Each structure stands twice: as C-alpha cells, then as structure tokens.
Amino acid sequence: MDFSDVSLTALRVFREVAEQGTFTAAAGALGYTQSAVSRQIASLERAAGSPLLERRREGVRLTAAGHVVLRRASTVIDQIDATARELAGLPAQAGTVRVGWFPSAGAVLVPKAVAALRRAHPAITVITREGSTPALVRALRAGSLDLALLASAPPFRPLDTETPPLSVRTLTERGLRLAVPAAHPLARGDFVDVAELRGQTWITGPASGEDRLMGVWPGLDERPEIAHTARDWLAKLHLVAAGCGLTTVPPSLVPAAPPGVRILPVRGGPQEQRRLVLARLPGPLSEPAARVADALRAAAVDAETQP
Structure with missing residues (x-):
C-alpha cells in the first residue's frame, strides 16, 4: 500500500465516480473520456492494494476500503481548494454550506430559507443544487454536499444501505394534495372523494429515472389516462390552470399554485x-450548517401550514 504517488486528479476522479454512481456519468461531469476515468481509478486501487469500487450492471458501489479512501480524499481535496483560495487572496469558505434539494423544493422552500438566512446571517453562503434522491444521497456520501432536503413516501425506507447510516431528521409530515382546475366540477367543494378520481385526466412526471415523479393519485384501481407529462412542477401546475387535467402536489407547493388552480385534500382510501426530511452524514454539524438546517425547517413548517 503506497499512496506517495497518488495524484490529486485521481482523488477528484474517485470522488466524482462515487457521487455520480457510474464511470460514464463521472466522465461526462469532468469532461474526461471513460477510459481516462478508468485509468485514474485503477491507479488509485493499485495504491490502495485493494478494490475501492464494486462494479455492477447498474453502476458502482463503494467497498469498505473505498469508504475510507473517499473520506480521506474529500478532506484532502477540500484542504487543497481552501489553500488555493487563500493563495489567490480570495475569502475563506468556512461559512459556506452546500445544500441539495429534491424537485419542487426550489419553488418555495429553498428560496424562503435562503432569503431568511441572508437577512439573519449574511456571513453564511449557501450553495444549492437540485437532484434526485439517489444522486443527492451519493453526493452526501462523497462529501460534496453538507445537507440534503428530500421527500419521502411510505413505507419510508432508509435512504440507502451504506454504513454508517445517514442522520435523517423529519421536518414535516402531511398528506398529499390534489391540484384541480378552478373551473373543474371537482373544485366546487372543500375536498375530493377518492371515488371521484376514476376516469379523470392526469398530468404527471416521466415514469423513468431514479425517482418516480408524482402526478397520478397513488393506488387508483384503473389505468390512468395521462394527457401530459412534464418534469417541471410549475409547468404541471400551469397545465392544470389551463384545464388540461389533474395532478398531485406535495403540501409545500400550495403557496406556489398559480391562479386558476385549487389545491384540495382527497378523502377516502389510504x-x-x-415527509420532508433533512439528511446529512452522522456527526456534529458546523454552526453555519446548523443555522441552514434550522432555516430549512422553519421554511418547511411555514409552507406546510398554509391553508
């Protein structure tokens, strides 16, 4: 085992592979060829004297040795980057917190939390990015995110099977809602009965991908008629406003509903x-990260107490 000749490039490539989950995705993110990524990983595994990744059909998974190297590699990369900033005369990033968020959180929750932090704690810099749950969990494990705001549906399984388990804090838990065109017959009452959803037209997200995006009410005992598919949540809500169909929404999106949309609960059936959860690696939070976590919780509670 000899790490004396390991390059910083190899460490960066390894962290990117761990975060992206495949050699192909890592190569695309770094602007490398897949063979170049493979060579860097091979050199690191030779230095470690053992495999760092399990190669699987669906991608790669860190071995026990890989977890150790990733933890140390992230520390080295962060220290080198901090040194480069200091030598360049740039301000230190000790107050920088990196946050990942699930699709739709950017409509209300994240902007509200960031705005509150800028008012109360202007020295904290928040860097955010949207991603699927698996991608954000990998980024947490790779050390390129400090916090991840995620949505969780029953049966509320662990976010992954790696060890140590991620620290997961439930921010809010509330029932799924239904977005209905204001002129639709279902919009006349204060709720929708689940039996009334049979035969309706739906607007949903793509069924493929790492996360199954919501759209059709879960558990319908018929094949739904899907008229429109859109990944963007606001696009779906504007299609509802145009009378193109119904879609499901998390309660946190209620404040973002455009005119012409009613957001209603559904009664009957399960x-x-x-759940809105905040995930992170186990261990104590830095003070800036703790303040960001508190701001996200406050924004989530505020959004989900909207009528």
Whole structure:
C-alpha cells in the first residue's frame, strides 16, 4: 500500500465516480473520456492494494476500503481548494454550506430559507443544487454536499444501505394534495372523494429515472389516462390552470399554485403521507450548517401550514 504517488486528479476522479454512481456519468461531469476515468481509478486501487469500487450492471458501489479512501480524499481535496483560495487572496469558505434539494423544493422552500438566512446571517453562503434522491444521497456520501432536503413516501425506507447510516431528521409530515382546475366540477367543494378520481385526466412526471415523479393519485384501481407529462412542477401546475387535467402536489407547493388552480385534500382510501426530511452524514454539524438546517425547517413548517 503506497499512496506517495497518488495524484490529486485521481482523488477528484474517485470522488466524482462515487457521487455520480457510474464511470460514464463521472466522465461526462469532468469532461474526461471513460477510459481516462478508468485509468485514474485503477491507479488509485493499485495504491490502495485493494478494490475501492464494486462494479455492477447498474453502476458502482463503494467497498469498505473505498469508504475510507473517499473520506480521506474529500478532506484532502477540500484542504487543497481552501489553500488555493487563500493563495489567490480570495475569502475563506468556512461559512459556506452546500445544500441539495429534491424537485419542487426550489419553488418555495429553498428560496424562503435562503432569503431568511441572508437577512439573519449574511456571513453564511449557501450553495444549492437540485437532484434526485439517489444522486443527492451519493453526493452526501462523497462529501460534496453538507445537507440534503428530500421527500419521502411510505413505507419510508432508509435512504440507502451504506454504513454508517445517514442522520435523517423529519421536518414535516402531511398528506398529499390534489391540484384541480378552478373551473373543474371537482373544485366546487372543500375536498375530493377518492371515488371521484376514476376516469379523470392526469398530468404527471416521466415514469423513468431514479425517482418516480408524482402526478397520478397513488393506488387508483384503473389505468390512468395521462394527457401530459412534464418534469417541471410549475409547468404541471400551469397545465392544470389551463384545464388540461389533474395532478398531485406535495403540501409545500400550495403557496406556489398559480391562479386558476385549487389545491384540495382527497378523502377516502389510504392516506398518502409525505415527509420532508433533512439528511446529512452522522456527526456534529458546523454552526453555519446548523443555522441552514434550522432555516430549512422553519421554511418547511411555514409552507406546510398554509391553508
């Protein structure tokens, strides 16, 4: 085992592979060829004297040795980057917190939390990015995110099977809602009965991908008629406003609903609960990260107490 000749490039490539989950995705993110990524990983594994990644059909998974190297590699990369900033005369990033968020959180929750932090704690810099749950969990494990705001649906399984388990804090839990055109017959009452959803037209997200995006009410005993598919949540809500169909929404999106949309609860059948959770690596939080976590929780509670 000899790490004396390991390059910083190899460490960066390894962290990117761990975060992206495949050699192909890592190569695309770094602007390298896949063979160049493979060579860097091979050189690192030779230095470690053992495999760092399990190669699987669906991608790669860190071995026990890989977890150790990733933890140390992230520390080295962060220290080198901090040194480069200091030598360049740039301000230190000790107050920088990196946050990942699930699709739709950017409509209300993240902007509200960031705005509150800028008012109360202007020295804290928040860097955010949207991603699927698996991608954000990998980024947490790779050390390129400090916090991840995620949506969780029943049966509320662990976010991954790696060790140590991620620290997961439930921010809110509330029932799924239904977005209905204001002129639709279902919009006349204060709720929708689940039996009334049979035969409706739906607007949903793509069924493929790492996360199954919501759109059709869960558990319908018929094949739904899907008229429109859109990944963007606001696009779906504007299609609802145009009278193009119904879609499901998490309660946190209620404040973002455009004119012409009613957001209603559904009664009857199993209750469809949704949790907002904040995930991170185990261990103590830095003071800036703790303040960001508190701001995200306050924004989530405020958004989900909207009528």
